[in-house]
Amino acid sequence: MEKKIYNIGVEVTMDVIGGKWKPIILCNLRHGEKRPSELLHLIPNISQKMLNQELKELQQDNIVDRTVYNQVPLKVVYSLSDYGQTLGTILTDLCDWGTMHAQTLESEGKNIELLEKEI
Known part of the structure; x- marks a missing residue:
């Protein structure tokens, strides 16, 4: 395997949590476990395929845990791993x-609306 070289620490961070969807998924998981359907509801513009792909990559990087409950119907939840915490x-x-x-953008008269204000 070829050695991966980074120039600065933030490159490593962005390699793991960067992109359009991963930070949004992670911000939604920081308040507790979520089922895939809940994540789809919270992130309406992501496709099921992309959500599954991003969750799989986050699992591989040990950022997200996937828990399967053996019940009918099958229940799957995702949460931040201890490392992800x-x-x-x-x-x-x-x-x-x-x-x-x-x-700030709103106060400048920009046409923007933030549905969930967290501050």
Whole structure:
């Protein structure tokens, strides 16, 4: 396997949690476990296929745990792993900054609406 070289720590972070959907998934999981259907409801623009792919990658990086309850119907939930919990401050800061920035854009008269304000 070829050695992967990064120039700065944030590159490593973004390699794991970067992209359009992973930070959104993780911010939704920071308050507790969610079923895939709940995540689809909370993230209406993501497809089932993309959600599954992103969750699988986050599992492989030990950021997200997948728990299957052997019942009928089968119940599957996702949650932040213990290791994923170490991202808590980063995720909170990202969400808070986005809320603050949305408010700034609104105050500048930009046509923006933030449905869930977390600050």
